Amino acid sequence: MKGMKASKTLNPNGIPSFILKELRDKLCEPLARLFQIPIEQCKFPTSWKLSHVTPIFQGKGKQSPENYRPIRLTSPFMKIMERVTVEKLNSHLELNNLISDHQQGFRKNCSTVSQLVLIHGYIQSALDCGIPIGIILIDLLKAFDRISLRKLIHCLEVYGIKGRLKNWLSAYLNDRKIAV
Secondary structure (H helix, E strand, O other), X not given: OOOOOOOOOOOOOOOOHHHHHHOHHHXXXXXXXXXXXXXXXXXXXXXXXXXXXXXXXXOOOOOOHHHEEEEEEEOHHHHHHHHHHHHHXXXXXXXXXXXXXXXXXXXXXXXXXXXXXXXXXXXXXXXXXXXXOOOOOOOOOOHHHHOOHHHHXXXXXXXXXXXXXXXXXXXXXXXXXXXX
């Protein structure tokens, strides 16, 4: 909750995030208990699924719909639970060396810049040795939308995510329509 934006904007639950941020020390234990319920039941409170969609202007002409980007205001409880889950999953993957050192995206202290530095090093080494080099670039925009949910859940099992957590993640992904 420390990293939450302290917004006064009301979300679907009617609780501004600045209140949760201010009370985070008092709320950690009750929220931890609250977050166990969806995991145990593989269900989500209906209010956590609701979102308010609002257009944010970011173009030249206010009359053109293309100059607006939709923003979803969702439950802060769901956001907190998602963040905790991602941190736990990343920690599990890092501690068990399940992520390649070549993977730079979505990792702590890694970025597209660190990926470019790695690639530059490989190219430079190949050129120094006189080795021909070829590069294939793939645009993975919206690639996650095309991942088989069944295969993704299987990968979780292979990487040691099992039992209730795997079942909850499966229900979560299904519920959020993240993968097709």
